[in-house]
Amino acid sequence: MSVNNEYRNFPMVPRVVFGKGSFNQLSSILDKKREEGAPFIYLVDDVFDKTGSLVERISLKYNDKLIFASAAEEPKTSQVDAIVADIKNEFDKLPSGIIGIGGGSVMDLAKAVSLMLTNEGSAADYQGWDLIKNKSIYHVGIPTISGTGAEVSRTCVLSGPVRKLGINSDYTTFDQVVLDPLLLEGVPKNQWFYTGMDCFIHCVESLEGTFLNDFSQSYGEKAYDLCLEVYLEDNNLTEAQKQGKLMMASWHGGMSIAYSQVGVAHAMSYGLGFVLGTKHGIGNCIVFNYLEDYYPEGVAIFKQMVEKHQVEIPTGICANLSDEQMETMINVALSLEPLWENALGKDWKSKMTREKLREMYLKM
Ligand code: NAD
Numbered sequence: 001m002s003v004n005n006e007y008r009n010f011p012m013v014p015r016v017v018f019g020k021g022s023f024n025q026l027s028s029i030l031d032k033k034r035e036e037g038a039p040f041i042y043l044v045d046d047v048f049d050k051t052g053s054l055v056e057r058i059s060l061k062y063n064d065k066l067i068f069a070s071a072a073e074e075p076k077t078s079q080v081d082a083i084v085a086d087i088k089n090e091f092d093k094l095p096s097g098i099i100g101i102g103g104g105s106v107m108d109l110a111k112a113v114s115l116m117l118t119n120e121g122s123a124a125d126y127q128g129w130d131l132i133k134n135k136s137i138y139h140v141g142i143p144t145i146s147g148t149g150a151e152v153s154r155t156c157v158l159s160g161p162v163r164k165l166g167i168n169s170d171y172t173t174f175d176q177v178v179l180d181p182l183l184l185e186g187v188p189k190n191q192w193f194y195t196g197m198d199c200f201i202h203c204v205e206s207l208e209g210t211f212l213n214d215f216s217q218s219y220g221e222k223a224y225d226l227c228l229e230v231y232l233e234d235n236n237l238t239e240a241q242k243q244g245k246l247m248m249a250s251w252h253g254g255m256s257i258a259y260s261q262v263g264v265a266h267a268m269s270y271g272l273g274f275v276l277g278t279k280h281g282i283g284n285c286i287v288f289n290y291l292e293d294y295y296p297e298g299v300a301i302f303k304q305m306v307e308k309h310q311v312e313i314p315t316g317i318c319a320n321l322s323d324e325q326m327e328t329m330i331n332v333a334l335s336l337e338p339l340w341e342n343a344l345g346k347d348w349k350s351k352m353t354r355e356k357l358r359e360m361y362l363k364m
């Protein structure tokens with residue numbers, strides 16, 4: 001038996017509330033964390049600027065501030081830097097906390113802002129693993145769409161000047177999460193599918209990967225089964241019941257990859273995201289659709305889900321790339337070495353060549 005002496009000691013979210021309407025408890029949770037004169041800053045997906053009702057339920061007190069953030073594009077290091085500079089300009093004290101309300105995009109933005117309020121320089125300086133020096137300020141994550149697992153993960157994915165990469169650190173993880181399935185109401189169907197499939201793909205890539213261990217498997221199998229209940233099985237679940245299950249699938253899927261890794265779909269989707277700006281969920285779906293050689297069972301089930309929900313998965317998006325764009329895409333994908341190693345084993349370089357990857361992208 002081989003024993004590894006370097007097991008990772010990774011952080012988990014220390015506090016979580018789950019339940020329909022639990023969003024109403026936010027105010028009392030925050031009251032206990034408020035420091036005198038120090039505001040809470042709410043970063044809220046701007047989709048709620050139009051619908052209004054969620055925003056009306058946020059009780060701004062004292063000098064608290066609400067900032068709407070767009071999720072039209074994935075968060076950027078420059079955007080994080082600008083928000084941090086504005087907060088520092090406006091207030092003499094560091095905030096009591098940052099509350100991110102939205103999908104993976106806004107939750108990641110909130111994580112990054114909470115880190116950069118206590119760390120010098122630009123967010124781009126910290127893209128990578130364990131580069132953060134100082135503890136972040138208190139931060140709370142409240143998902144309004146489920147699948148990414150951003151609510152549990154120790155990373156926040158940002159596009160920077162030279163790379164799309166997360167700030168991975170023990171301080172990135174939220175201090176508090178509020179899981180209220182009712183907040184998922186109103187998510188457009190295609191987006192519900194793409195983001196939910198991010199979770200399904202996390203499970204397949206974790207469960208089929210060479211890094212798999214009992215910890216990851218236990219969470220991955222649970223999340224996988226929940227995805228089948230929500231997206232495939234004919235059952236008597238109401239939409240509301242499915243929302244609760246999807247929320248927990250996202251959580252478990254995130255826990256599963258925390259202690260293993262994602263794989264081929266994510267590596268290639270990062271390439272699409274960097275060169276074409278394709279968003280994470282849909283990018284994963286575009287890629288996964290063609291990965292039957294790597295994940296035969298997962299891809300077959302994915303195709304059944306696509307069929308069942310009549311969702312369109314774009315094709316042909318790489319057909320007109322310039323050579324330079326294709327080279328960049330291949331570079332970005334291949335730079336994610338742990339993902340390939342998890343997917344294909346230690347000798348992955350002999351299995352995934354630049355030529356092979358180009359061939360695969362050209363099909364997409
Ligand atoms: P998102 O946050 O990009 O949002 C997708 C769309 O859904 C947006 O238009 C948003 O306005 C809308 N939306 C969200 N909630 C809604 C609601 N209740 N009603 C109506 N519309 C709603 O989507 P996502 O897929 O959750 O997040 C993708 C991002 O997550 C990417 O930036 C990706 O890099 C990141 N990500 C992070 C991690 C992590 O561990 N940190 C993991 C995977 C992905």
Ligand code: ZN
Pocket residue numbers: 148198199202266280284
């Ligand atoms: Zn993902």
